[in-house]
Amino acid sequence: QVQLQEPGPGLVKPSETLSLTCAVSAASISTYYWSWVRQSPGKGLEWIGYMFYSGITKYNPSLRSRAIISVDTSRNEFSLRLRSVTAADTAVYYCAKHSRLNFEGNTYEEAFDIWGQGTKVTVTS
Amino acid sequence: DIVMTQSPLSLPVTPGEPASISCRSSESLLHRNGYNYLNWYLQKPGQSPQLLIYLRSNRASGVPDRFSGSGSGTYFTLQISRVEAEDVGVYYCMQGLQTPYTFGQGTKLEI
Numbered sequence: 001q002v003q004l005q006e007p008g009p010g011l012v013k014p015s016e017t018l019s020l021t022c023a024v025s026a027a028s029i030s031t032y033y034w035s036w037v038r039q040s041p042g043k044g045l046e047w048i049g050y051m052f053y054s055g056i057t058k059y060n061p062s063l064r065s066r067a068i069i070s071v072d073t074s075r076n077e078f079s080l081r082l083r084s085v086t087a088a089d090t091a092v093y094y095c096a097k098h099s100r101l102n103f104e105g106n107t108y109e110e111a112f113d114i115w116g117q118g119t120k121v122t123v124t125s
Numbered sequence: 126d127i128v129m130t131q132s133p134l135s136l137p138v139t140p141g142e143p144a145s146i147s148c149r150s151s152e153s154l155l156h157r158n159g160y161n162y163l164n165w166y167l168q169k170p171g172q173s174p175q176l177l178i179y180l181r182s183n184r185a186s187g188v189p190d191r192f193s194g195s196g197s198g199t200y201f202t203l204q205i206s207r208v209e210a211e212d213v214g215v216y217y218c219m220q221g222l223q224t225p226y227t228f229g230q231g232t233k234l235e236i
Contacts, residue, residue: 035226045174045217045228060225094173101179103160108180110221111164115173 002027004095004116012089012123018082022095022116029053029076033098033109036069036080039118040091050098051078085123092118127152127220131229138236144205146232148218153198154181162222165194165203168231169214177216178203210236 005023012018022034036048049059051069059067063082071078082089096112128151138144154161165178176185178194181201191206205212213236218229 044230045219047224047226047228050224058224062225099176099179101183103180103183104158106158106160108160108162108221110162110226111176111179111185111219112166112174113176113179113185115175118173 002097002114004097004114006093006095006116006119010119010121012085012121013125014086014123015084018085018089018093018121018123019079020093020095020119020121021077021079023075023077024097025076027097029071029073029078032100034069034071034078035096035098035112036067037094037096037112037115038091039094040088042088043091046091048080048082048093087123090121090123092120094118126225127154127223127227129218129220129227129229131216131218131232134230134232136232136234138208138234140210140236141207144208144212144234146203146216146218146234148196148201148203148229150199150201150220152222154201154220154222155198156222161197161201162220163194163196163201164219164221165192166217166219166228167212167214168217169211172214174217208234208236 030053035050095116097114099111099113101108161181166174168174182194
């Protein structure tokens with residue numbers, strides 16, 4: 001059974017860089033797309049971005065180019081770095097696996113079928 | 126960005142009774158392949174979201190058949206034929222047609 005493991009809760013100071021890693025077990029990170037999603041009381045669920053092991057990445061423009069998602073295939077994990085954080089970045093951060101569902105000659109990868117347990121990040125001085 | 130709007134935001138239900146949640150998108154979610162790129166998730170209290178429905182009406186693995194999805198274009202519905210106590214939580218719709226992927230604001234189902 002595929003599992004995603006994230007670190008425990010963390011504190012980050014304003015203007016610094018938030019760093020999170022998601023360890024993947026029971027699936028090769030080279031097979032699927034992987035995303036980061038965050039959840040805050042004020043903005044609900046917000047997709048941050050996705051990556052494929054080959055280097056393909058896509059980000060939410062709302063983050064104004066502050067996010068970078070990278071992969072370490074040797075460790076079967078992927079990471080999020082979010083720079084210049086403010087209080088508005090306080091949220092629970094989830095890593096998520098994209099689906100790979102075949103139907104009538106197509107492949108549907110635009111659903112998140114496995115989620116990590118989430119890690120709470122608080123931006124505070 | 127495609128805006129997703131759910132209603133109602135709160136849904137009190139009685140076990141054994143049906144329930145229905147609506148989701149509207151600001152643009153059509155109909156892909157050129159003929160499928161609607163609309164997913165439903167349930168976030169149970171204290172848990173991460175879990176995938177319920179993908180491509181408008183397909184149940185994810187292990188999802189009971191009392192859950193069903195319908196609709197097309199910009200209007201979608203999640204229906205629970207007979208609500209059970211374990212169905213409590215917040216339900217979200219999400220569009221996967223274009224990035225940035227966007228979610229509805231959530232509907233809290235309470236018993």
